[in-house]
Amino acid sequence: MSIVSKTFHNEVGMATELRGKETWGLALRKHWRLYTLALLPIIWFLVFRYLPMAGNVIAFRRFRPGGSIFGEEWVGFYYIERFIQDQAFWQAFQNTVIIGALTLVIVFPLPIILALLLNELRSRVFKRFVQTVSYLPHFMSVVIVAGFVFELTSLDGTVNRLVKLFGGDPISFMQQADWFRTIYVSSEVWQTVGWGTILYLASLTTIDAQLYEAARIDGANRWQQTWHVTLPGIRPTMMVLLILNIGQFMQVGFEKIFLLYNTLTQPTADVISTYIYRVGLTSGQLSYATAIGLFEAVIGLVLVFSANAISRRVTGSSLW
Amino acid sequence: MxxxxxxxxxxxxxxxxxxxxxxxxxxxxxxxxxxxxxxxxxxxxxxxxxxxxxxxxxxxxxxxxxxxxxxxxxxxxxxxxxxxxTTTLMSVLEQDLFWRNYLNTVVYTVVGTAIAMALTTTFAYVLSKKYLKGRMILIGFAVFTMFFTGGLIPNYILVSELGFKNTIWAVVVPQAINVFNLLVMKSFFENFPEELEEAAAIDGLTTYGIFFRVVLPLSKAVLATMVLFYAVWFWNSWFPAFLYMDDPQMYPVTVFLRNIIAGATGTGEGLSDVAVQIGANVKAVTMLLTALPIVCLYPFVQKYFVSGVMLGSVKG
Known part of the structure; x- marks a missing residue:
């Protein structure tokens, strides 16, 4: 076995040396079976991911239903100029930024705090119980989560029961634009915070116990140990997740907002993606909606690349 | 051998x-x-x-x-x-459309997961071979789609043009590869004991043989994790069906539920009193029945999900 293994490693070693000079012809001849395994997935990516990207070209071309998926004729920046002058678009843009920012500021730090609290527990059974329970919402369909929101906030729901308990009048939460953001962010917290602890808990287990011992000998109390040992220990994880979160800043949960909002809450609830849906698929202005979608996607791309570059320079951790 | x-x-x-x-x-x-x-x-x-x-x-x-x-x-x-x-429970259980849609969900989940697994495992295996020329290009090709997508409308046009509307394919095919899952599988295959593949190669197996007869049978744990991830995804999915299906007989149960919730919580215009009255109870029962399989299965499979997430974080 070991001899066999050694021979093979020699061959691999030679192959690695040659790799720099390996031509495509040689590579294809030698590994054609591997490349054929990749064929279907590559076609899938081309058709279902890259073709729609190219389909964005209809943001600059007039699209006729039943015609070419790439549109009929060039119209330049006609649709871009149109949404720049569109009041409703800017309303949606503003809502997107506000909801995105609220999500980032509130939903991003909570898993860190929860993970730190879990980390202080000594009872393994209790820790496992809290973890198991708090992961569960992650696996619920967004339709179920929306259903929970409607049930809890309805006039006969538990939230209004509490309101009445404290002497208030029942509020029809889902019909009031002022409440939408609070409700949306709360439901995000409920659904994502528990599951979000996993990567932090994993990274907490990698912190060397000797560091705590050394900090303790230096006179650090529990809080100081957390501040000076634990938090620096999980910083790379925090940065990576922060970058990913920033990259999704503009894609605030479309499906959930789509399920939760109505004409009454639209002034605060309408985000770019729901606006695209209405403009494109309800009113049938496909090119116009695509122009807005392209704008949103480009912002997302710019955000993730800038966050990554800044993080690499400042903290040394990055996605690539 | x-x-x-x-x-x-x-x-x-x-x-x-x-x-x-x-x-x-x-x-x-x-x-x-x-x-x-x-x-x-x-x-x-x-x-x-x-x-x-x-x-x-x-x-x-x-x-x-x-x-x-x-x-x-x-x-x-x-x-x-x-x-x-249990009157409401019984009345929901007696609805043909509910069962029809529940069955649709099962079919979409099984077919979707099968297609997703076939595409994801093969591509992940190829991407895990560090000596393969063009590997980094292919990885970049896949990862880029995590950060830039075609958007709702071009996707809608594509799926419509392909004739997928009102078919199962609209629900299962466009979501077949999740890049995160792909990277999880890739990093798993990268750590697969090389000696086993070497031994199989010396025994005369081709790449196909090694992949199907050695690598896959020894990767059951990670395959189970991936199956669970995809199955939950397809079970919970509702938007593609909502978007591409007009025939209520084709809906998955999530769209059935969505329509009940939307009907029961509209602003009151155009809803009959009956619809509003039965809403609260029927809604609760339908939600319960939709969530039940996952809630029941969850305690037993939770550890696979957790290990799947951490495997992915090992660095893609």
Missing amino acids: VNTAPAPTTDPVGSDVPDLTRPRPETTTVKDTPGYTVFRWVNTTILVLVAAVTLYPFLNLAARAFSSEAAIRSGDVTVWPIGFN
Whole structure:
């Protein structure tokens, strides 16, 4: 076995040396079976991911239903100029930024705090119980989560029961634009915070116990140990997740907002993606909606690349 | 022959994954300060509350599903049914459309997961071969789609043009590869014991043989994790079906539920009184039945999900 293994490693070693000079012809001849395994997935990516990207070209071309998926004729920046002058678009843009920012500021730090609290527990059974329970919402369909929101906030729901308990009048939460953001962010917290602890808990287990011992000998109390040992220990994880979160800043949960909002809450609830849906698929202005979608996607791309570059320079951790 | 290749002694997934339930290592010689003792009590209280708040909607849902409509309307139902009855449960269970849509969900989940697994495992295996020319290009080709997508409208046009509307393909094919899952599988295959593949190659197996007869059978744990990820995804999915299907007979149960929720919580315009009246109870029962398979299965498969996430974080 070991001899066999050694021979093979020699061959691999030679192959690695040659790799720099390996031509495509040689590579294809030698590994054609591997490349054929990749064929279907590559076609899938081309058709279902890259073709729609190219389909964005209809943001600059007039699209006729039943015609070419790439549109009929060039119209330049006609649709871009149109949404720049569109009041409703800017309303949606503003809502997107506000909801995105609220999500980032509130939903991003909570898993860190929860993970730190879990980390202080000594009872393994209790820790496992809290973890198991708090992961569960992650696996619920967004339709179920929306259903929970409607049930809890309805006039006969538990939230209004509490309101009445404290002497208030029942509020029809889902019909009031002022409440939408609070409700949306709360439901995000409920659904994502528990599951979000996993990567932090994993990274907490990698912190060397000797560091705590050394900090303790230096006179650090529990809080100081957390501040000076634990938090620096999980910083790379925090940065990576922060970058990913920033990259999704503009894609605030479309499906959930789509399920939760109505004409009454639209002034605060309408985000770019729901606006695209209405403009494109309800009113049938496909090119116009695509122009807005392209704008949103480009912002997302710019955000993730800038966050990554800044993080690499400042903290040394990055996605690539 | 192939069968003589030694099997890995430990579960390939389990061995890489740290135990998250393990408490923080303690130095037992040091007594807690009074302040820390207080903190521990506060901490325990907070975490009990976290668990309670997380569980409450589920308990409330179950209570509403078996309560009388009048009790729900009065706002008294919390975690225990009031006016216990199973009439609504029975009436939902007797609906043909509900069963039809439930069955659709099962079919979409099974077919979707099968297609997703076939595409994801083969591509992940190819991407895991570090000596393969063009590997980095292919990885970049896949990862780029995580950060830039075609958007709703071009996707809609594409799926319509392909003639997928009102077919199962609209629901299962466009979502077949999840890049995160792909990277998880890739990093798993990268750590696959090389000697096993070498031995199989020397026994005369081709790349196909190695992949299907050696690598896959020894990757059951990670395959199970991926199946679960995809299955939950397809089970919960509703938007593609909502978007591409006009025929109620084709809906998955999530769209059935969505329509009930939308009907029962509209702003009141154009809804018949009957619809509003049966809403609260029927909604609760339908939600319960939709969530039930996942809630029941969840405690047993939770560890696979956790290990899957951490496997992916090992760095893609």
